[in-house]
Amino acid sequence: MQLAWKVAEGSKVRLKDYDPNFVDKYTDRALASAELEKLSEELGVLQQLLAAAQHHSVLIVLQGMDTSGKDGTIRQVMAQVNPLGCEVRSFKGPSSREQVHDYLWRIHRVVPGRGMISIFNRSHYEDVLVVRVHNLVPETVWRQRYAAINNFEQMLAQNDMIILKFYLHISFEEQEQRLLARQEDRTKAWKLSSADWVERKYWNDYQQAYGDALSRCSTDEAPWYIVPANRKWYRNLLVARTLVSTLRPYRKEWQAKLVKRGEQELARIEKVQQAGERPVEASTTIHS
Secondary structure (H helix, E strand, O other): OOOOEEOOOOOOOOHHHOOOOOOOOOOOHHHHHHHHHHHHHHHHHHHHHHHHHOOOEEEEEEEEOOOOOHHHHHHHHOOOOOHHHEEEEEOOOOOHHHHOOOOOHHHHOOOOOOOOEEEEEOOHHHHHOHHHHOOOOOHHHHHHHHHHHHHHHHHHHHOOEEEEEEEEEOOHHHHHHHHHHHHHOOOOHHHOOHHHHHHHHHHHHHHHHHHHHHHHOOOOOOOEEEEEOOOHHHHHHHHHHHHHHHHHHHHHHHHHHHHHHHHHHHHHHHHHHHOOOOOOOOOOOOOO
16 A cells, blocks of 8 residues: 655655655546545544543644645545544744744644644744745754754654654646636635745745755654645545554554553442442531
8 A cells, every 4th residue: 555655764855756746556536535534534533542542642744835735634634533632733933922932842832742633734844944945044053953853853752642744745837736726716815825926936945955854854753754745635645544554553552551441440330339339418407
């Protein structure tokens, strides 16, 4: 089964070597839709076990150029996940409050607690991407951040957080088509910004910055996955497959914890029942 392309730790990523049109000879969209629905159902079941077991948490990072489909991926892949156990965070430019802290402060304060799934629509990686492309900080500063990010993610993983990071890979031409489609559809024009077109001038710089980030920050504890995203339906399918295949091995462990917890609670219930506990009668004493 084809999954998203996992970036091996220590490997050198050149995004031009990855075809954003790739669909692995999978051309039947109806079959893909049916598979996605089943995967979404299984993801919902896994999320219920995750939430009940209260041992692990899950962090999903979505990055990509404008129009790569971060919002659409969340809507389609997480369609059957209980919203009570899932949070979506979108990171734009830092607020005045966030600016007086280190760049990881606003990230760390919203990472998922045990039993929860958090999805980051953009993330701490903006601080080695946009700040680099637009020279917002000196090179010596953003280069140091690769190691800091790796240490941060390692610490999260050591505290039982399952981390998956997806780069949604679209082509320069596909981005233009999507921007023009939004521009022509008045019902979607609200999604547009003049900045979308301005940023296209920095496409090659962003591709280099992304390549370096994926190369420097894909680890066994927090791997990066490259998702061919020119075909939205295939993008969604690969993300769902990768998520489910990562979480599925935890299923037995979570179920075992719940069975053990149930047995302990049954033992306590039995003890209470054997003691023959009865409700205490209300006092009828009247105090003057």
